[in-house]
Amino acid sequence: MVYGHLMSAVDGFCGRIYSNCRFILPIRKTLSCFKDFRCIGYTSFHEPVSSSYFTAKEGFNDDLLSLESILKRYQTLPTVSFEEAPKRLWKTINQYRESRNVVECIKPSEYRKIIQLLGRINRIDPIFMPEEVKEVLDRYSRETFVKLKKKYTASLDSLGRSRTIGRRKEAVSSVWMIKGDGQVLVNGKILYEAFPRLSDRQSLIWPLKITQRLGQYNLCIFVKGGGSTGQAEASALAISRGLVIHEPELRYLLRKNSCLTCDARRVERKKPGQPKARKKNTWVKR
Structure with missing residues (x-):
């Protein structure tokens, strides 16, 4: 069949008159080799199963495209916040x-x-989440779920007291x-004896003043470390938490x-070759 098509093409190009001339005869002898050939259809070749067959990372691209299609298909479903979404541990790359x-x-x-797509899909409301989506999420999840840590909540003891801790610079204050x-009482002393400076006393009772709770609570403060300013501000933070x-x-x-914000600033260290942390020596021309 192939030979017949080739010979008909030669006859059509050169004409039947010149088909047996000395120029065409070598071509006819060469084409005679195709007499035993059979026409093979395109169906003998294997068609690529995946649309990412010719990419460098076929399996990875297939997974990425499947997750994108699932997200596009169910993106109109109600979602929950990240905190309310089911806690899952995704598989590591290995x-x-x-x-x-x-x-x-x-x-x-x-x-x-892939992790970002899984996080977005996981935010679909569990009430409306289809089974197909659950199976996909389980496929990429580890066997164990995240163990939620018990959140510690401070409360009053049996005597109605609260104990809180505050920190500022090097000072640590514990307030009952x-x-x-x-x-x-501050370390067994009254307020005026423990903090002679007015500014320190004002910063200590500031949380009670803005909440209009002066004279409604008894305070027993144990503070150590740092200077008077750091101790007063550490006690104020502990009072606010109480x-x-x-x-x-x-x-x-x-x-x-x-009042509930912990001031994490620390004293900057002194640098060698300088009088203080940032002060430089006076420049002298001569």
Whole structure:
């Protein structure tokens, strides 16, 4: 069949008159080799099963495209916040290669794309999540789920007292609070003896002043380390935390006035060749 087509093409190009001339005869002898050939159809070739067959990372690209299609298909479903979503531990990149039999060299930045898609799919509301999506998430999850840590919540003891801790610079303050008539003891001393400076006393009672709770709580403060300013501000932070335990509705007011924010600043070290931390020596021309 192939030979017949080739010879008809030669006759059509040169004409039947010149088909046996000395120029065409070698061509006819060469084409006679195709007499035993059979026409092979295109069906004998294997068609690629995957659309990513001709890419460098076939298995990885297939998984990435399948996750994108699932997200596109169910993107209109209701979602929950990240905190409310089911806690899952995704497989590491090595576990992913072993489970999916992926032999390509996958970069961590590329695998991070799959993790981001899984995180977005996991935010679908569990009530409306289809079974197909659950199976896909289980396929990429580890065997064990995240063990939620028990969140510690401070509360009052049997005597109605609260114990809180505050820190500032090198000072650490521990404050016991209980409802009373406004007595304040600092390391066994009254407030005026422990903090002679007015500014330190004002910073210590500032949380009680802005919440209008002066004279309603008795305070027993144990503070050590640092100077007087650091001790006063550390005690103020501990008092603010104690007020939140006694009256949780005061949290917003204290947070708004930065009373619940821990000041993490530290004294900058002195540099060699300088008089102080940032001060430089006076420049002299001669």
